Amino acid sequence: MSFLNPVPTDDEPELAAGPEPEFNLGEYVAMLRRHWKLAAVCCALGLAGSGIHYAITPKAYQATTIIQIERRNLTPLSTSQNPWLENYWNMEFYPTQYELLQSRGLAERVVKSLDLMEDPAFNPGAASREAGSGRANAPTAEDDDAVLGGIAGQIRGGLAVEPVRATQLVQLSFRAATPEFAARAANAFAEAYIDMGVEDRYATAGKASTFLSSQIEKLKQEIQDRESQLQAFSRRSDIVSLDPGANVTLKRLEALNGQYIDSKKLRIEREAQYHETLNGPRGSMADSLSTGVVSEQRSQILKLEREYENKLKTYKPDFPDMVALKAEIEKARQHLNEVVGEQVDKAQNNALAAYQTALRQEQALESDLSALKREAIDQNSAAFEYTNLKVEVQTRRDLMDELLRKQSETEVAVRLQDTRQSNIRIIDKALVPGGPFQPSLRKDVSYGVLLGLLFGIGCAVLIEFLDRTVKTPEEIERKLGLPMLAVIQDLSESGKAYGYSAYGYGYGEEPAEQPRARPRRTAGGGWLDKKKKAAAAAPLNQIELVPHERPRTLISESYRSLRTALLLSSARELKAIAVTSAVAGEGKTATASNLAVVLAQLGRQVLLVDCDLRKPRLHQVFRVSNRSGLVNQLTATADPESVFLPTEVPNLWLTPSGPIPPNPSELLSSDRMRDWLKAMRARFDYVVIDTPPALAVTDATIIGLLADGVVLTLRSGKVTREEARLCRDRLRQSSIKILGAVLNRYRSPQTGLGKRYRSYESYGAEESEPKTAGKAGSAA
Numbered sequence: 103m104s105f106l107n108p109v110p111t112d113d114e115p116e117l118a119a120g121p122e123p124e125f126n127l128g129e130y131v132a133m134l135r136r137h138w139k140l141a142a143v144c145c146a147l148g149l150a151g152s153g154i155h156y157a158i159t160p161k162a163y164q165a166t167t168i169i170q171i172e173r174r175n176l177t178p179l180s181t182s183q184n185p186w187l188e189n190y191w192n193m194e195f196y197p198t199q200y201e202l203l204q205s206r207g208l209a210e211r212v213v214k215s216l217d218l219m220e221d222p223a224f225n226p227g228a229a230s231r232e233a234g235s236g237r238a239n240a241p242t243a244e245d246d247d248a249v250l251g252g253i254a255g256q257i258r259g260g261l262a263v264e265p266v267r268a269t270q271l272v273q274l275s276f277r278a279a280t281p282e283f284a285a286r287a288a289n290a291f292a293e294a295y296i297d298m299g300v301e302d303r304y305a306t307a308g309k310a311s312t313f314l315s316s317q318i319e320k321l322k323q324e325i326q327d328r329e330s331q332l333q334a335f336s337r338r339s340d341i342v343s344l345d346p347g348a349n350v351t352l353k354r355l356e357a358l359n360g361q362y363i364d365s366k367k368l369r370i371e372r373e374a375q376y377h378e379t380l381n382g383p384r385g386s387m388a389d390s391l392s393t394g395v396v397s398e399q400r401s402q403i404l405k406l407e408r409e410y411e412n413k414l415k416t417y418k419p420d421f422p423d424m425v426a427l428k429a430e431i432e433k434a435r436q437h438l439n440e441v442v443g444e445q446v447d448k449a450q451n452n453a454l455a456a457y458q459t460a461l462r463q464e465q466a467l468e469s470d471l472s473a474l475k476r477e478a479i480d481q482n483s484a485a486f487e488y489t490n491l492k493v494e495v496q497t498r499r500d501l502m503d504e505l506l507r508k509q510s511e512t513e514v515a516v517r518l519q520d521t522r523q524s525n526i527r528i529i530d531k532a533l534v535p536g537g538p539f540q541p542s543l544r545k546d547v548s549y550g551v552l553l554g555l556l557f558g559i560g561c562a563v564l565i566e567f568l569d570r571t572v573k574t575p576e577e578i579e580r581k582l583g584l585p586m587l588a589v590i591q592d593l594s595e596s597g598k599a600y601g602y603s604a605y606g607y608g609y610g611e612e613p614a615e616q617p618r619a620r621p622r623r624t625a626g627g628g629w630l631d632k633k634k635k636a637a638a639a640a641p642l643n644q645i646e647l648v649p650h651e652r653p654r655t656l657i658s659e660s661y662r663s664l665r666t667a668l669l670l671s672s673a674r675e676l677k678a679i680a681v682t683s684a685v686a687g688e689g690k691t692a693t694a695s696n697l698a699v700v701l702a703q704l705g706r707q708v709l710l711v712d713c714d715l716r717k718p719r720l721h722q723v724f725r726v727s728n729r730s731g732l733v734n735q736l737t738a739t740a741d742p743e744s745v746f747l748p749t750e751v752p753n754l755w756l757t758p759s760g761p762i763p764p765n766p767s768e769l770l771s772s773d774r775m776r777d778w779l780k781a782m783r784a785r786f787d788y789v790v791i792d793t794p795p796a797l798a799v800t801d802a803t804i805i806g807l808l809a810d811g812v813v814l815t816l817r818s819g820k821v822t823r824e825e826a827r828l829c830r831d832r833l834r835q836s837s838i839k840i841l842g843a844v845l846n847r848y849r850s851p852q853t854g855l856g857k858r859y860r861s862y863e864s865y866g867a868e869e870s871e872p873k874t875a876g877k878a879g880s881a882a
Contacts, residue, residue, distance in 0.1 A: 133566050134559065141558030148554020152546035164539035165284040165532035166275045167292045168266075171199050172525040196265070198397045201404045203263045203274065203295055209254035211294035216286060219246075224253050259411055260284075261291060271529065281535045288532035296526050302383055309381045311512035313374055314505055321502040325495060332491040355474050356493065362467040363497040367504065369460035376453040379446070396445070399438045406431045570822045578816065578843050581823050582830055587671070587813065587842035588664035590689070591657060592849050593645060645692040646723045649699045650751045658700075664693075664813075664844060665700040671841045672811065678779060678789040679841070680713075680809040682802035684829035685795050688817035689846035691719050694792040697813070702754035706787035709746070711757045713805050714794045715766035718759035724749050731760025735778060736769045755786070770804045779808050796829045806838035813841050818848045 134141060173195060202208060218224045227249075262275040274291050278284040410427050417424050475490055572578060575586045649658040668676060681694040691714075698710040711732060712720040721728040726747050734740030735757075747756045763769055782789050791809060796802040806812045812833060816826055833840055 133562055137558070137562035137565060140561055140565075141555060144558030144561065145551050145554040148550040148552070148557070149547065150550075151554075152550025155550075156541045156543050156546045159541040160279065161538040162277045162279065162540045163281040163284045163535045163537075164275055164277045165281070165288040165535055166273050166530075167288040167528065167532040168530040169272050169274065169292050169295070169526055169528050170270050171196070171272060172270060194397045197401060200263050200265065200272070201397075201401045202298075203272070203291070204258065204261060204404060204408065206251065206254050206258065206407070208291065208294055208298060209258045209261075210250050211298060212257060212287065212290045213250055213253045215290050215294055218253050218257070219249060224256065225249060255411060257287060259415075260287065274532075276532070277539060285532040285534045289528075292528050292531075296524050296528075299526055300524050310374065310378060311509060313377050314509040314512060317370060317374075318502060318505050318509060321498050321505065325498045325502065328491055328495045328498065332488070332495060335487055335491060355471070355490065358467065358471050358474055359490075359493045359497065362464070362471050363501065365460065365464040365467050366497075367501060369457065369464045370501070370505075372453070372457040372460040376450070376457040379450045379453045396438065396441060399434065399441060403431060403434045403438060406434060570824065571819050572816055572821055572823055572826055572845070573818050573848075575845050575848075577823070578826075578845060582826055582843070584814065584830065584840060585667075585671070585842040587667040587844050588660050589845045589848050590645075590660050590693070592818070592847040593657070645689065646695050647699060647751070649696050649703065653703075661696045661700045662703075664697060665704075668697075668813070668841060672839075674810070676788075676810045676841075677783045678791065678809040680791040680793050680802070680805045680812045681815060682793045682796045682806070682812055682829075683815040683817070684797050684821050684825045686798065688795070688815050688821060690795070690815040691723065691792055693813065693815045693844055693846065694790050695720060695723050698754055698788075698790040699751050701788045701790065702751050705753060707753055707755070707785075708788045708790065709755050709757060709782055709786040710749075711782075711789060711791045712759040713770060713791050713801065715759050715763055715769065715801070716794055716799065718762070720756060720792055721758040724756050726756060726758060728758045728760060731758035733760035733763050733769065735760075736772060736774050737763075738774075767800055767804060770801055776808060796832060797825060803833065803836050803838065806833060807836060811839040811841035814843045815846055816843055817846045820847075 213219060213224075257276075260277045262273075262277070264273040264275065265271070266273060274288055276284050276288040276291065278287060406427065410424070410431060413424060413427065419425075419428070475487075572581070575589050578584055578586055645657065648655060649661045652658055668679065679697070681690050681697065683690040695710060698708050702708040710720065712718045713732065714720075715733060718728060718731075721731075724747075726749075730740045730744050732745065735742060735745050740760075745757045745760075747758065748754075749756050769775065779789065789809075791805055793802040793805045796814075802812070814826075814829065814833075830840065
């Protein structure tokens with residue numbers, strides 16, 4: 103027979119090992135009730151920690167400015183039909199604006215606008231720099247740039263950009279140590295962002311206006327020269343007007359002159375575009391040509407810089423990860439400069455090529471025009487020259503009108519810069535906050551209590567996981583596969599002692615004697631009613647004989663449930679029932695004595711035998727003499743009738759163990775023990791046998807083979823699952839029938855089974871005047 107997988111004996115109840123039960127909230131609530139003090143201590147520690155964190159955390163104030171960013175393009179030289187609208191499908195527009203808001207360049211503008219370089223709070227060396235400005239070691243421009251960049255990086259750490267979902271609004275929040283500076287900085291970031299957009303947008307317009315002005319002045323001078331020549335030729339040749347309709351050469355000259363005018367206009371436009379590429383902002387030009395590559399690269403650089411700033415709060419600059427991240431930022435910047443340079447060079451080259459092409463076309467047309475002029479001069483030199491001068495004057499006038507119109511547009515755009523016309527506007531300016539943003543006492547307390555509670559729950563779960571003892575009936579049925587016969591509640595739940603709580607064989611504790619007056623017998627063999635009434639009126643101080651002294655209590659009903667479960671547990675008649683446990687102190691003696699009492703209350707003759715020949719205790723429970731008992735019967739040193747002692751419980755007889763022998767196992771396994779127990783089966787209706795713990799000695803195994811079945815008593819919260827499983831396997835290995843298990847000293851929670859116990863307690867409350875033993879037995 104396998105020790106790990108023992109086979110149950112015939113007619114032995116066995117529960118099938120099924121799947122784990124479903125989630126039961128009551129079990130976890132009961133677990134928390136058992137460890138509520140630990141959870142309370144953890145919550146108190148979390149609360150104390152939150153208070154300390156609130157006390158030592160510096161106060162920070164936050165001010166918020168709300169701005170609106172519209173998709174508008176105010177560039178005056180735009181070639182689109184509607185220059186005021188940005189391409190709506192430009193998905194990189196808003197991410198680029200968010201990154202610009204967090205750029206170092208914008209932060210440097212804020213530093214300059216707030217004059218933070220002269221503020222000792224941000225630049226401690228400001229006073230010394232002013233004092234040494236006239237000395238030889240005065241700070242250089244590079245030193246000023248370094249200080250400016252450091253302060254800009256410092257205030258960038260307090261800025262937070264949060265777009266409002268599904269709107270054009272953006273929240274600019276700034277955190278500072280003082281509420282006034284938080285509001286000033288938030289508003290300064292918004293103003294600097296608007297100024298930067300206005301300056302960048304109109305820088306190109308100003309340069310284009312300067313170029314157009316120079317071209318207009320040049321055309322004016324040319325027109326004056328041509329008009330002077332026309333007037334001088336008209337006076338010299340005496341020509342007032344000339345009709346070119348009859349002259350083919352003049353018609354060709356007029357057509358070629360029109361082409362020449364168009365090519366010259368094209369050349370001027372291409373030249374203007376070429377100058378725009380030379381003088382325009384390189385970053386914006388590269389971004390427009392690279393279809394978002396430059397914006398994406400800038401976003402990556404800003405992301406790396408923000409990551410560097412965040413890590414700088416934790417690590418030093420010479421930390422390997424920080425050095426590597428710094429190198430990666432420099433590499434990305436170098437790559438960005440290369441991309442920008444490539445795109446700008448490409449744009450300049452393309453503009454130059456277009457300009458040169460237009461110039462060559464103009465020169466070619468001019469050459470053709472000169473040749474045609476010579477031909478016309480040959481035909482009609484005077485008329486041709488007159489017409490030519492007149493056409494040149496008109497052409498230059500048309501060209502000057504076009505340039506004047508464009509110059510007017512650019513001048514209007516330049517004047518808009520003074521009015522700060524922009525696609526960005528401030529919706530709500532930041533106000534001075536009335537209180538600190540952090541630390542928040544409510545948040546600290548909430549997080550502290552929550553973390554403490556979670557930690558306490560975690561510790562409670564860990565303790566429950568490490569606790570291998572058997573505590574509930576469900577564990578016995580699920581882990582051991584044994585049927586539950588009864589659950590005996592713990593008396594200490596009501597604040598009373600349990601009686602003999604230990605068992606002593608060298609593997610337990612010596613039970614403490616509790617004084618109790620020995621009842622006196624009457625002449626007829628009964629017991630005095632006064633003693634019974636006194637015992638019934640006294641509070642419960644031990645578990646033994648409770649069904650007799652307090653028959654209306656919850657524990658008494660539990661033992662009657664045990665009696666019913668035993669009588670129905672087997673198809674065969676049960677005559678001899680052994681009671682054992684896995685280890686000492688589990689209440690097997692109380693179970694045996696109370697089982698015998700409830701069986702006797704049925705009106706049957708019951709014999710209670712103390713087969714614990716190593717540490718007997720039944721004679722102490724019933725307060726009888728132990729000088730003669732089972733040992734005397736097995737050694738034939740006493741009269742057979744003298745080992746049957748009447749008890750105060752009607753129909754219940756006791757056979758004590760007698761003197762402690764040197765060889766208990768040999769006496770219990772003898773033929774005399776088998777014959778004597780066979781005789782007791784015939785004489786009494788039921789024989790209840792109290793045995794030692796099964797794991798301590800082999801006596802319980804020997805008695806189990808002689809009895810009809812064994813009741814396994816397990817104390818809740820004391821015996822481990824491994825001990826209970828080992829005891830079960832040891833009994834099954836010996837082909838002993840295990841009738842079921844009794845869970846002793848069970849502390850019922852206020853959920854599930856505990857609620858049913860409480861409801862029964864109120865229903866079956868003990869009466870003020872207990873009934874007589876005979877009535878109680880008949881009622882049971």
